[in-house]
Amino acid sequence: MKISIPGRFDLNIKNLLLDYNGTIALDGKLIKGVEKRLKLIKESGINIFVLTADTHGTVAEECESLPLQIKVFNNGEARFAKRKIAEELDGKLCAAIGNGFNDALMFEESALSIVILGNEGCSPVALRNADIVCKSIEDALDLFLNESRIIATLRG
Template identity: 45%
Template sequence: MRISIPDRGELELKAAVFDYNGTLADGGRLVEGVQDRLIMLSRTLDIYVITADTFGTVRQTLAGLPVQVVVLDVEPGGPAKEKFVHSLGASVVAAFGNGANDALMLKAAGLGVVVLGDEGAAAETLLNADIAVSTITRGIDLLLDPRRLVATLRR
């Protein structure tokens, strides 16, 4: 996915990395509307879900969806998430998260999106994002219709 943003240049995305709890899921369950959007998004980007899996539900919940699940077994998770984004080539990654442990990956990514959602978002993560969205479905919609990204990011 290549997006030309006036006065910013080209943004090329090859992958999307999502935090799970508080971002894609609430209480371990996918937010309504996420499943269909992930399926549509997988047609243009590789999708990864990276999580400490607080509720132990991520593999079961995402089974059958076109996503790769990465369960972290290290604390703190923030540096591990950042390292994962770098392993994909950070500049071609759109990263989504809300917690303090997502701040580093949003800062490293070519596009960092903080999701406010029902849990809210850590201030540090908000400051490291390129875009803030009210819900994850609105965030994914930015990638499904890149004109929205242009409208938000143009100077």
């Protein structure tokens, strides 16, 4: 996905990094409408990764039918693990979506970062590091299905 942000910069997004709980899932269960959107995003050629400490132990089962890779790590290492994955995937080619404190370093490494202010709330640290704030994961994922919304939000 190549997007030119008038008056600012160009984006070349090849990877979408997603937090799990509080972002695409609530209380360990995938949020309605996420599955359909992720399949459409994958069809557009973007690789999708779910990065999680898997608090509820449900990520594998909930995401088994989705075209994505899951990366699970220890709770205490989450923010560093997420940053490392963004670095390994070349952050300039990554968009990241999350809501928690442990997403802030991943946001710093990614070309585009979107924080979700949903039912679980969001960390003010993640909020400060985000390029875009969305009220729901559905709205955030829809940005990748209608890139003119990203342009409208970020243009100079």
